Amino acid sequence: MVSRGTSQQSSAPFNRRIVLDVIRRAGSVSRKEIVDAVSLSPQTVANITHDLESIGLVVSRRLKEKVRGQPPIAFELNPHGGSSIGISLEPGGLSAALVNPVGDVIKKREVDLDTRNPRKVLANMVSIVKDLGSRRVAGERLWGVGVALPGPLVLTDISFVGPTALEGWTDLSILDELRGVTGLHVVYSVDSVAGALGESLSGVAKGLDTFFYIHFGVGLGGTLVVNRSAYKGASGNATEIGHMPVVANGKACYCGNRGCLERYLSLHSLAEDLGIPEVHDRGKEVLARMLAEDDKRLLAWCKQAAVHLRSAVCTVENILDPETIVIGGSAPKRLVEHVVRMAQPLDRSVRGGLVHPTERIVLSERQEDSSILGAAVLPIHEMLSPRVEVLMKDRRDSPKVEGLLGQRVTSGAGRV
Ligand SMILES: [Zn+2]
Numbered sequence: 001m002v003s004r005g006t007s008q009q010s011s012a013p014f015n016r017r018i019v020l021d022v023i024r025r026a027g028s029v030s031r032k033e034i035v036d037a038v039s040l041s042p043q044t045v046a047n048i049t050h051d052l053e054s055i056g057l058v059v060s061r062r063l064k065e066k067v068r069g070q071p072p073i074a075f076e077l078n079p080h081g082g083s084s085i086g087i088s089l090e091p092g093g094l095s096a097a098l099v100n101p102v103g104d105v106i107k108k109r110e111v112d113l114d115t116r117n118p119r120k121v122l123a124n125m126v127s128i129v130k131d132l133g134s135r136r137v138a139g140e141r142l143w144g145v146g147v148a149l150p151g152p153l154v155l156t157d158i159s160f161v162g163p164t165a166l167e168g169w170t171d172l173s174i175l176d177e178l179r180g181v182t183g184l185h186v187v188y189s190v191d192s193v194a195g196a197l198g199e200s201l202s203g204v205a206k207g208l209d210t211f212f213y214i215h216f217g218v219g220l221g222g223t224l225v226v227n228r229s230a231y232k233g234a235s236g237n238a239t240e241i242g243h244m245p246v247v248a249n250g251k252a253c254y255c256g257n258r259g260c261l262e263r264y265l266s267l268h269s270l271a272e273d274l275g276i277p278e279v280h281d282r283g284k285e286v287l288a289r290m291l292a293e294d295d296k297r298l299l300a301w302c303k304q305a306a307v308h309l310r311s312a313v314c315t316v317e318n319i320l321d322p323e324t325i326v327i328g329g330s331a332p333k334r335l336v337e338h339v340v341r342m343a344q345p346l347d348r349s350v351r352g353g354l355v356h357p358t359e360r361i362v363l364s365e366r367q368e369d370s371s372i373l374g375a376a377v378l379p380i381h382e383m384l385s386p387r388v389e390v391l392m393k394d395r396r397d398s399p400k401v402e403g404l405l406g407q408r409v410t411s412g413a414g415r416v
Pocket residue numbers: 242243244253254255256257260
């Protein structure tokens with residue numbers, strides 16, 4: 001499904017986002033094909049492609065052969081249209097990358113640190129942002145910084161509690177400070193929203209309108225994407241499936257309840273059950289070795305995790321009926337593959353019989369980098385998104401770009 005343009009005067013930014021989305025999805029597309037896809041007049045589309053070229057997000061190139069009699073010009077996203085920095089913050093460490101508009105990682109950095117100390121996290125983020133920013137091509141625009149964090153982020157009973165969250169934090173004011181110190185536009189979101197956006201814009205969910213994304217990392221999160229927009233719920237905390245109770249009187253959870261899914265299906269639960277170090281504390285190497293050796297205890301853990309994944313998939317499908325469930329996050333792909341394979345055959349659900357069983361769960365192709373790439377997408381996301389309701393509260397500093405995209409300026413970091 002392609003979103004349709006509208007001829008109302010106030011809809012100009014909306015139309016630009018739709019056109020950008022068509023170009024992104026197609027990879028390379030003629031003006032005639034854009035006109036056909038978005039139901040806007042040829043003149044309006046011409047104006048929009050001109051605008052997008054003028055800010056460097058889109059490039060046009062002359063095709064060798066004529067396409068159905070139309071002027072032989074194709075529009076594409078511009079890989080040299082600046083870059084952005086994505087930061088994925090998880091308990092125990094952060095990873096970050098400088099990424100161009102088409103999703104290529106130009107430079108990556110990883111740091112293990114005590115994330116329970118927000119000041120330490122800020123100092124590391126500032127240092128990494130400055131370092132990565134200096135790696136971009138001289139003169140190229142830096143669109144901003146996207147930060148993906150474990151949710152829920154809106155203050156609730158279960159925010160900032162336990163070892164799978166940013167324990168010890170009380171708010172996200174250090175992101176405002178990051179903006180103040182670096183002078184860059186800073187946007188943040190829950191890690192599962194960032195991962196889902198990344199998959200939707202340039203990953204395995206590129207052709208999908210409605211899917212469910214599972215973030216399998218130190219903790220476990222989820223995001224529902226509807227018509228290519230993240231569903232946020234009444235308070236912005238929707239689909240925190242990690243705290244979905246799956247075992248009556250099960251393991252005690254940090255949220256205060258018992259038997260939450262995350263207690264059986266997350267890297268933290270794995271480390272705890274097997275008595276190995278946490279991921280950031282040599283756990284990564286230990287886990288890699290166990291995976292390489294097909295360690296029996298590890299496979300036993302995968303088997304119990306698979307039971308709970310099977311239930312979760314059935315619940316998600318029956319309630320939400322997504323086209324597929326995409327699994328990404330910082331968990332090693334081989335681990336996720338074991339769990340998904342052991343979860344077969346899946347339970348019967350409203351998706352069963354409609355699609356091939358292998359299409360009910362799809363793994364991210366950049367498993368361990370999905371959050372970081374999703375985070376990098378955040379600053380550019382509002383330009384690439386065709387949906388008004390997912391727009392960020394905060395805007396960039398350039399009046400030229402803001403005017404073009406219908407944006408306004410507020411202070412502090414913005415949330416997607
Ligand atoms: Zn819980």
